[in-house]
Amino acid sequence: MDRVREAVKVLLHDGLVVYPTDTIYGLGADAFSEEAILRVFEAKQRPLGNPISIAVSDREMIHGVARVDRAAEFLIDSLLPGPVTLVLPAKKTVSGLLTGGTKMIGIRYPRHPMALELISCLDSPITATSANISGAKDPVTPDECNVPYDFLIDGGMLPGTPSTVVDTVSRRVIRAGAEIDQVLALLSALDETPP
Numbered sequence: 001m002d003r004v005r006e007a008v009k010v011l012l013h014d015g016l017v018v019y020p021t022d023t024i025y026g027l028g029a030d031a032f033s034e035e036a037i038l039r040v041f042e043a044k045q046r047p048l049g050n051p052i053s054i055a056v057s058d059r060e061m062i063h064g065v066a067r068v069d070r071a072a073e074f075l076i077d078s079l080l081p082g083p084v085t086l087v088l089p090a091k092k093t094v095s096g097l098l099t100g101g102t103k104m105i106g107i108r109y110p111r112h113p114m115a116l117e118l119i120s121c122l123d124s125p126i127t128a129t130s131a132n133i134s135g136a137k138d139p140v141t142p143d144e145c146n147v148p149y150d151f152l153i154d155g156g157m158l159p160g161t162p163s164t165v166v167d168t169v170s171r172r173v174i175r176a177g178a179e180i181d182q183v184l185a186l187l188s189a190l191d192e193t194p195p
Contacts, residue, residue, distance in 0.1 A: 003153050004114065008121045010151040011036075016043055018131045018145045019118055020155025022111040023083045023163050023178055025139040026055065027147055028118065028126035031065075037097045040127050043147040046134040052098050053085050053106030053165075055128035057119035065094050065125060066105055071190050072168040078186050080109040081116070083178035085128070085165040098127070108163060114155055130162070138162055 007017045007028075014036040017028040027043065029036035031054040041048055056062055062076065066088035075086055090098075090105035099105055108128040110116065119126055130138050131145040139145045140160040142152055164183050165175040171187050173180070 004117045004121055007118055007151050007153055011122050011126065014039065015150035016040065016148070017118070018142070018149045018152040019115055020112050020153060020158055021108070021115045022159065023161060024158055025131040025142070025145050026115070026128050027131040027149065028055070030122070031098065031125040031127055034095055034097060037095055037127065040129060043149065044129065044132070044134045048097065049100050051100035051102060051106060053108055053128040054098060054125040055108040055110055055115060055119055056125050057116045061125055062107055062109065065091055066107060067091060071171065074190060075166065075168055075186060079179070079183065081111040083111070083161070083163045084183060085163045087165060087167045087174065089169065106165060112155065114153055118153065
């Protein structure tokens with residue numbers, strides 16, 4: 001897809017790309033570039049110190065940025081790719097700007113083919129925050145993406161339910177969203193399993 005190749009060029013130059021996911025439109029930047037990450041905070045008018053999740057295109061990328069224990073592996077196997085954000089202990093490769101000083105990183109492994117192709121072609125994680133000003137309505141169409149950006153991949157109308165966010169260490173739901181019933185069932189199964 002030419003649009004994806006164009007978007008990768010933008011990302012390689014610390015640009016911002018709006019891209020479709022299996023939930024809402026995301027604002028993507030190179031997750032290993034401090035300059036690009038700062039541009040995301042500025043575009044969203046988001047206070048520094050608020051963590052920003054990242055999106056990956058395979059399990060290898062998850063292991064490159066996070067420490068994965070047995071419980072997290074079970075959740076990854078059961079839920080990803082899909083509309084769930086797993087919060088894991090971050091490796092040193094991850095910028096403190098993304099973790100907000102928590103030493104934890106939210107990871108999205110979306111099911112949307114264009115998102116996966118974009119990340120895969122870049123061969124690096126990208127930011128996975130919604131493409132809107134902080135606190136505004138989650139964007140489900142390109143017209144609703146009200147942040148400054150350099151390139152947009154139009155994926156049409158998206159489902160709109162944000163991802164469920166799960167802390168894999170405390171095994172609790174931080175934000176209920178898509179596939180919450182499945183997530184709660186899996187967390188319950190984990191609680192019944194001895195460590």
